[in-house]
Amino acid sequence: MKLSKIFLIAIIFVVITMGVVGYLAVFGRALKQQENHLGIFFALPKVIFSSGVVKIDDEKYLAKDVASFIKEMERRGFVYTDQMGSGYFFQKKGDTYISTSQMYSSHFMVFTYPTVNNQSENDYKLDRIYKEIFDCEVKSIMQVHNKTVTAILKNSEKIEAIENGIDDVFDMAIKSEEKCGRIEMITE
Helix, strand or coil, rough: CCHHHHHHHHHHHHHEEEEHHHHHHHHHHHHHHCCCCHHHHHHHHHHCCCEEEEEEECCEEEECHHHHHHHHHCCCCCEEEEEEEEEEEEEEEEEEEEEEEECCCEEEEEECEEEEECCHHHHHHHHHHHHHHCCCCCEEEECCCEEEEEEEECCEEEEECCCCCCCCHHHHHHCHHHHCCCEEEEEE
């Protein structure tokens, strides 16, 4: 009787050890990507076997994909409005919020809890247009009299914003000509 108890404990120990080793073999490298290793360690199984979004700590969430994160934030009263790069914009009670994302292994994403965006969505888009101009990623720029600027990127993405001063974006495009070549500029 005593021998069978020891044998049962040994089997349980081996099974648990194999489970931990298997878990670390699958997710070990990914655990090193974030600071809160322990939070992610416990969040991974919940994400795999649940709705797809789990809170890691007060500021971060682990999600299977973007759609499940947006759905969770909408459940919390946010309204999804736009995505720019790794930034996801939401509205809530008249304020604009931004959440940033980062890939976590090839199967999961880590998102920050949406925080009030002190920069307006337009300013963010305008800054992005300037960045894309200087990174030589803009194919063409169109400007209309109300200072609305539309940039078409080389990957066919379209970014629209209202510039602060008339022709500011055109001036930026001209300054980048030596580095990037001529950008098609269209005006109304």
